[in-house]
Amino acid sequence: MSQMQLKKIVIAGTPGAGKTTFIRSISQIKTVSTERRATDKTSLLKSHTTVGMDFGKMKIYDDLVLHLYGTPGQSRFNFMWEVLITKADAYMLLVAANRPQEFQEVRQIMNFMNRLVTIPMIVGLTHIDSENALSPSRVATELGFDDPRKKPPFVTLNATSPQSIKKALIALLKHLKAQQIQNQSLQLADGRQNNKMIHYDRAQKRFRKSDFLKTGFCLH
Numbered sequence: 436m437s438q439m440q441l442k443k444i445v446i447a448g449t450p451g452a453g454k455t456t457f458i459r460s461i462s463q464i465k466t467v468s469t470e471r472r473a474t475d476k477t478s479l480l481k482s483h484t485t486v487g488m489d490f491g492k493m494k495i496y497d498d499l500v501l502h503l504y505g506t507p508g509q510s511r512f513n514f515m516w517e518v519l520i521t522k523a524d525a526y527m528l529l530v531a532a533n534r535p536q537e538f539q540e541v542r543q544i545m546n547f548m549n550r551l552v553t554i555p556m557i558v559g560l561t562h563i564d565s566e567n568a569l570s571p572s573r574v575a576t577e578l579g580f581d582d583p584r585k586k587p588p589f590v591t592l593n594a595t596s597p598q599s600i601k602k603a604l605i606a607l608l609k610h611l612k613a614q615q616i617q618n619q620s621l622q623l624a625d626g627r628q629n630n631k632m633i634h635y636d637r638a639q640k641r642f643r644k645s646d647f648l649k650t651g652f653c654l655h
């Protein structure tokens with residue numbers, strides 16, 4: 436029997452990017468959340484905001500479990516960003532593709548994290564169904580990823596859709612695995628992307644193990 440692996444994944448991003456919704460949509464346990472009524476500019480976007488953290492769990496199969504931590508988006512709670520990111524194996528930065536006025540704040544979040552940790556991260560673009568959404572390449576440029584070698588993977592998702600969240604998590608796990616292999620100076624045997632449609636069992640809130648074979652975390 437192989438050893439159970441637990442990966443701690445942080446979901447970061449500006450207020451309203453979709454962090455709480457993401458974790459609620461995908462968690463297999465009742466999530467822990469710390470929402471309060473929004474009083475400042477966040478209230479223009481939505482009624483409630485996270486003031487502590489979100490927590491959810493996702494058992495991908497018996498030997499791979501994800502713990503998902505959502506940060507508060509507001510920078511006045513950045514002490515929580517530090518608490519969460521310093522324990523994380525990887526993080527996903529959610530960026531609302533339709534709100535370029537927040538990209539400066541997004542960069543500040545990245546800088547904050549990068550000062551504390553060097554862990555794999557990917558960008559998850561949300562709100563791409565909005566008619567004002569910028570394309571992924573435009574967002575990458577606006578966020579300052581001019582050098583393709585330094586650009587993290589970009590995925591698109593809708594935080595209300597478990598199917599799209601799953602694809603985003605697969606991309607993150609692949610990236611994490613690739614970084615681990617790179618760190619060990621080994622070649623990634625299969626770097627091909629898995630773009631197949633993925634089966635999600637709504638009743639059991641569970642995915643097929645085979646879907647995750649290509650992440651490299653399933654060794655048998």
Ligand SMILES: Nc1nc2c(ncn2[C@@H]2O[C@H](COP(=O)(O)OP(=O)(O)OP(=O)(O)O)[C@@H](O)[C@H]2O)c(=O)[nH]1
Nearest residue numbers: 450451452453454455456484485508561562593594
């Ligand atoms: N149309 C659309 N709505 C989305 C998408 N992703 C998230 N949402 C909605 O956007 C809102 C996001 O709210 P939250 O999940 O509370 O955002 P948050 O990132 O946790 O925000 P804070 O806790 O304030 O930092 C919710 O109403 C979601 O239903 C998307 O891709 N498209």
Ligand SMILES: [Mg+2]
Nearest residue numbers: 454455484485
């Ligand atoms: Mg939240």
